[in-house]
Amino acid sequence: MTPQNAAPRRAAGGRQPASIKDVAAAAGVSPTTVSHVLSGNRPVNEQTATRVRSVVSRLGYVPASLARGLQAGSTSVIGLLIPDISNTFFAELAKGVEDAAHHLGYGVILCNTEFDSDREDRYLGLIRSRFVDGVVYAAGSPPSRQRLDALVGQFPIALADEEVEGLEATLITTADHEGGGRLVGEHLRTLGHRRALMLTGPSDLRSSSARSTGFMQAFEGEVVERVGDFKEESGYRLITEALATGRLEQTAVFAGNDLMAIGALAALREAGLSVPQDVSLAGFDDIRAASLVFPPLTTVHQPAYDVGHTATAQLLKYVARHQVPPSSRHTLPVELKVRESTAPPAS
Amino acid sequence: MTPQNAAPRRAAGGRQPASIKDVAAAAGVSPTTVSHVLSGNRPVNEQTATRVRSVVSRLGYVPASLARGLQAGSTSVIGLLIPDISNTFFAELAKGVEDAAHHLGYGVILCNTEFDSDREDRYLGLIRSRFVDGVVYAAGSPPSRQRLDALVGQFPIALADEEVEGLEATLITTADHEGGGRLVGEHLRTLGHRRALMLTGPSDLRSSSARSTGFMQAFEGEVVERVGDFKEESGYRLITEALATGRLEQTAVFAGNDLMAIGALAALREAGLSVPQDVSLAGFDDIRAASLVFPPLTTVHQPAYDVGHTATAQLLKYVARHQVPPSSRHTLPVELKVRESTAPPAS
């Protein structure tokens, strides 16, 4: 464990990377000239330029982004804060963010919080230290207001898919959760269902409550609500609990998201109930797994990619001009995907 | 489009962030002292320190990471290069990377290439400009050697799950692809299959060829190979092509990964063949969808999370000490998950 424990190792070319000064010295010019050659910011004698360029490539010189960023006051990188990258919904969203960012010449730094506030704090620190030029915040869980408050107005931030109560001065891009809930409500009502069980996500999440609201508005029948947390396990648990008191009173289940629906599906199957013969089941999000489970899930397709893409494009529009984004709101349309997990009630 | 087009907007507190000088001035000390208070690098009079701290929090001062990084010669961020974040395998791997990095105080910047070499180039530029202290490279497609060569030896790099021919001086962490192939081969042989169709990934990918090799070794029967590209669509296409010439000669199909298996499953179903009664089907990776499809897929569980975690932990061990990692190799064990898509042959 001595510092030199591997002293004899001949690491291939482990020396310091070349700086602009090295290039300048080797080419017999000043650093200024090298900079001009590379940026094209001012004209340089073609002969000199050629000489410089050849030295640059011989030395493998790449300008240090930190120094450049320090001088320019920006990094050309934005942050993406999400709770769980292995959830395909966020993965899709991330892809949208990344595409939009890349297209405008920005990089994306992934801040995966795992719903852990320690981790979120650390990342917010990184953000506030101006390592990034802006941030796309896809909460997924009720964001801690105080942390957010330190950012909003000071820093370009765009909220993706989850608005936050009372946070005005921010870009918001979200899918039409309420409309999606309504779509499911109508669908189940039209099929003839009169009693439904609604498995919601966290009640303090706007996206979650909006889905419920829309559903209630359109369903017009009797709805029992059980509160979960948008995770698969809670869908399973909620159904198990509902069945514990005897048999299921309702003919249809609307889960607040697909993950919960998949959990519910497992619980129903274990209880000997078949979908959709005994009970209809619908989800929300249209994650990849939704069409792969058996039976394929009727669900509301949420444009995760577009949400990420739009949020980012909006954000960068202002970031690029060194402006603080004004508050604005973009609601993206959703779409009902009717598959095989819903059918008219049995009786 | 004039620069001032939004002039009257009163952005909440849109002024410059405080610098260490501002704090120093407001506290009546020198920047040096502020730095020492914050870093604890040298003792500071408690009374002075308190005063400084109060100014820091009043001004909301956060040290600029760029300046700090420039001075320190490191950024405490590593890059993660992957081809497709919406593939749950890479998402899992990313989570492993992110966990390990976070644990050691590093951030992760996501470089999603979408199998696009332009994009990969851009990200490699960012990496070479020392915006990150190291990189975990999970190729997924045959990496462009020349790009990689510019990095290896100059820059701390760890290869995850995909080794590259002739690239020695690098950390490599990979699952036991060959062993996994062998597991599947044995399983199908034991079930009584004598003829198998193997759907491979790109032949220039070591992970792909290793799976085939292992399978061949253990299966001992007649194997027909068809080359795909690890994407769902190619699994579908390959099966469709195999069926085009009449009926399927083989009683078992081994797909190089789960995505292809899922594609194959769809094609088989459409052709009226049922799994596993008419034909057994096995995959590789054990992505989430594998257990959700119907029938649940027999597959080889690959420790994606562990691969990412190990690669990162190894990498950071050296990065933290400003050392170039020596070449070393970690092969992680895989596990056969027998589910319902495989059974003894019909006849």
Place this chain on the structure above:
DNA sequence: CTAGGTTTCCAAAACGTTTTGCACAATACC
């Protein structure tokens, strides 16, 4: 031949930190 314009390059400042060598004062020791 000279005034003005170009072309070509450089020196120096700035970006915001951390680090290090010193200076000064106060305290301790003999």
Place this chain on the structure above:
DNA sequence: GGTATTGTGCAAAACGTTTTGGAAACCTAG
């Protein structure tokens, strides 16, 4: 009462760029 020692804080350099105001050399036109 002089001399180490400790405590406290500052100035200046350094990290690697980009930007900007000139300076020198050359050319052109009158």
